[in-house]
């Protein structure tokens with residue numbers, strides 16, 4: 001006798017993927033340059049959990065998670081202020097020293 005039985009099978013598939021360390025959502029990175037990994041704590045982040053992105057002209061993105069950005073933001077502001085101060089001091093040296101001569105490019109020809 002031939003009988004047709006209906007069987008319901010439970011299938012468990014293993015999906016390997018990258019998941020956001022902040023919200024647990026799956027992340028799709030097409031290329032290495034689309035990687036969103038926190039600059040400091042190296043957490044993998046989805047677009048939604050990227051708290052801050054710095055301009056980068058290289059082939060990878062500079063992003064920060066919310067936790068690190070909270071810590072880093074005031075420190076970065078201090079760094080920028082110090083860089084401005086270095087600029088100012090460098091200009092002060094130039095202004096105070098003055099110039100004895102205008103810069104002249106000198107070509108020294110090889111003798112013989």
Ligand SMILES: [Zn+2]
Nearest residue numbers: 020023046049
């Ligand atoms: Zn997320």
Ligand SMILES: [Zn+2]
Nearest residue numbers: 038041065068
């Ligand atoms: Zn982080």
